[in-house]
Amino acid sequence: LSELEALMERMKRLQEDKEDEEASQEEMATRFEKEKKESLLVISGGICAFLVQFSFDDEIVSTDVSRYVEDPGFGYKDFARRGEDHLPTFRAQDYTWENHGFSLVNRLYSDIGHLLDEKFRMVYNLTYNTMATHEDVDTTTLRRALFNYVHCMYGIRYDDYDYGEVNQLLERSLKVYIKTVTCYPERTTKRMYDSYWRQFKHSEKVHVNLLLMEARMQAELLYALRAITRHLT
Numbered sequence: 001l002s003e004l005e006a007l008m009e010r011m012k013r014l015q016e017d018k019e020d021e022e023a024s025q026e027e028m029a030t031r032f033e034k035e036k037k038e039s040l041l042v043i044s045g046g047i048c049a050f051l052v053q054f055s056f057d058d059e060i061v062s063t064d065v066s067r068y069v070e071d072p073g074f075g076y077k078d079f080a081r082r083g084e085d086h087l088p089t090f091r092a093q094d095y096t097w098e099n100h101g102f103s104l105v106n107r108l109y110s111d112i113g114h115l116l117d118e119k120f121r122m123v124y125n126l127t128y129n130t131m132a133t134h135e136d137v138d139t140t141t142l143r144r145a146l147f148n149y150v151h152c153m154y155g156i157r158y159d160d161y162d163y164g165e166v167n168q169l170l171e172r173s174l175k176v177y178i179k180t181v182t183c184y185p186e187r188t189t190k191r192m193y194d195s196y197w198r199q200f201k202h203s204e205k206v207h208v209n210l211l212l213m214e215a216r217m218q219a220e221l222l223y224a225l226r227a228i229t230r231h232l233t
Helices: 003-020 025-054 097-108 112-125 140-153 164-169 172-183 190-195 202-232
Strands: none
Touching (some): 003 140, 003 164, 025 140, 025 172, 112 202, 140 164, 140 172, 140 202
């Protein structure tokens, strides 16, 4: 099977399995913890491999960001140290964007919550119902896996989501791309962009980037707004 056909087959199988039997809460929690720990290892194993593979025929741009920021050393750091047994988890049900963050940010800055919410929903729901040359395809499962994987990298867990879907739908090379774009965008190269989902249209792959950026922004807002809420109360 081609990459595209294999992905569509996995999506179909996931839907059938979900209709037959749902995973228990304990199983879903275990799968999340496994995915969260594995996401910490993606950088050391994956990005280095990409850089080695592409450094000979791809220009790796070393961006000087000092002209744009006061602290050039400021950047993404994994939310937990590798090797730790008990990694922190942000349970989305305890503090959600819809029920908590939206109203707080609107109170702090009038109407900004509505604008942010519209942006999140528009990017998340954007679809042409296509996958490459295939039409009338429901891509909800795939879009949800992309969005939730970014939140998983930030330690955010949705109790009603089966993180087994992430491992089945997102191959390791795509996970490497996701973490690079989300956490280290300055390291992203065109070759990395071209290396995954080769049969997909550019508009579909650009949508992936938009999903990743919006998921990251929402994750950052959830942490910040939860901290503000705790301070105010």
